[in-house]
Amino acid sequence: MTGEARPKVLVTGATGYVGRAAVRHLRALGCTVHALGRHDPGDGIAWHRTDLLADGDLVGAVADIDAQVCLHLAWSVPPGRFWTHPDNLDWVGASLRLFRAFVAAGGRRVVGVGSCAEYAWDVPLLREEMPLRPDTLYGRAKAALADLLFAFAQQEGVEAAWARLFFLYGPGEPEGKxxxxxxxxxxxxxxxxxxxxxxxRDFLHVDDVGRALALLSCTSMTGPVNIASGQxxxxxxxxxxxxxxxxxxxxxxxxxxxxxxxxxxxLVGDVSRLRDEVGFRPHxxxxxxxxxxxxxxxxxxxxxxx
The missing domain is CATH 3.90.25.10 (UDP-galactose 4-epimerase, domain 1)
Structure with a gap:
């Protein structure tokens, strides 16, 4: 989408730790942001009340928004137990329903958010083209969702990017970090x-993470990309x-x-794609x-x- 007018972006998880930063930077880039979820993000952002884990009218809500881009951040499991909690499976299903509804409504680009936990942590430098061998249910759920998203996007002729977040920190960080x-x-x-x-470890301030996701949402880059500092x-x-x-x-x-x-x-992420194709450098x-x-x-x- 590089070079086009800034798109309308559907954001899930807009009230979360990363979501707040991503929404702020999407708006700074000139995007129109619509939040889809259970909580009102405030600050004048258009909010569409939907529980992604419930059997509500997700198709109707997504169609009403009529966005070109979907930035999917929502993913919530009990603090301290997210590595192994069965709720990870529920979020795979909810995410797939969202992607299907978004594409059916005419959406053209999906940006999903994963984790460096998708990689096998047996080498220090983690590159996007490496085989994935996650050791936890959380990592496996994220990796499986990315694989399904890419297959679905290719079949439907839409763009799909997958952001693998590394080690975040900053104001608003959840307890236990x-x-x-x-x-x-x-x-x-x-x-x-x-x-x-x-x-x-490879640490990146949450505001920089949000800015990287906003930039990624406004490009045409597809496939996986590390969201990291490279240090x-x-x-x-x-x-x-x-x-x-x-x-x-x-x-x-x-x-x-x-x-x-x-x-x-x-553990450190290779940030070549993030730097060269997304145009991101940490502030x-x-x-x-x-x-x-x-x-x-x-x-x-x-x-x-x-």
Missing amino acids: LVSDAASILLRGGRVATTPGEQS AVRVREVLERIERLTDTEGRVDYGQRSLAAGEPMK FSLEAGLRDTVDHWRQRLQDRVS
């Missing part, structure tokens, strides 16, 4: 129990930076937790992104006591 947990605990005067921290950073370095930004010292207890069995020491450096996250938590804690 490394960066926000460390920032909030240290700002409250607590201690952070963690692994030795020698493993390296591996040691977890210990991340935590040390958070300590400096929170003006704390000596309250991260390295080695109090063990790495999970089989957890790799290094946030790691330092700026961590500062933004710490400032968010500092403000939240101040608001609670005021």
